[in-house]
Amino acid sequence: LIRPFCPDDLPDALAIQAASYPAFLREDRAAFLSRLEIDASCCLAATREGALIAYMLAHGWPRAAPPAVGTILPRHAAMEV
Template sequence: MSDPVWRPMRRADLPAVKAISDAVHGAYTEDMAVYAERLALYPDGCKVLERDGSLLGYLIAHPWRSDAPPALGSLLGAIPSSADIYYLHDLALLPDARGSGAGASGTTAAIAQAQAAGYARMMLMAVAGADSFWARQGFTRLPGRIASYGEEACLMERRVQAGVA
């Protein structure tokens, strides 16, 4: 068995991405249209974790506006020209990938991409107790909530040095 590797997401991966979301996120899962739109709008931010031909996880990130993080399940329509952050929409790993370092390596890749694209900050919405994982990745809590995510979710941010890999 080989080590899992992050690779670019392809349209053919979307059914597996949706299945992983359903398995991992429960109430926070989203319609396939959300994943398909993110891939169409910003393919550079869409990755899957693959081992021996099987998908074990995915990561979706894209430029966005810090004053209006996207609601759960919402379609974006377009990446705004006024984007001022790199938004980490989702990182989901099946149990077989957890503890392997894949979450940290996916986050590192997203940080490098944010830097290369010139963003000084990343933002995400942590759900289901994931704030402790994100805190270990350098994210800190921000005030504010997005109602669609529920009371337990928290908005988090990490500063990155734009242009430095």
């Protein structure tokens, strides 16, 4: 099932992130949560039998200036695209 990502998915998403990305690309809970709260974002969760198996976060950033990994962003940070 693919559905909107919700804050309750965060612990499992952080575990997926830790298993999938090198340390320099991982975001802590606060930074990850700030991306979920950005206006004009698209955040989806894929589940199987109720368990999170994947997630997707998409935001509009200027190509030459995406935010640094781990930066806590305000709700209005993304550009409308």
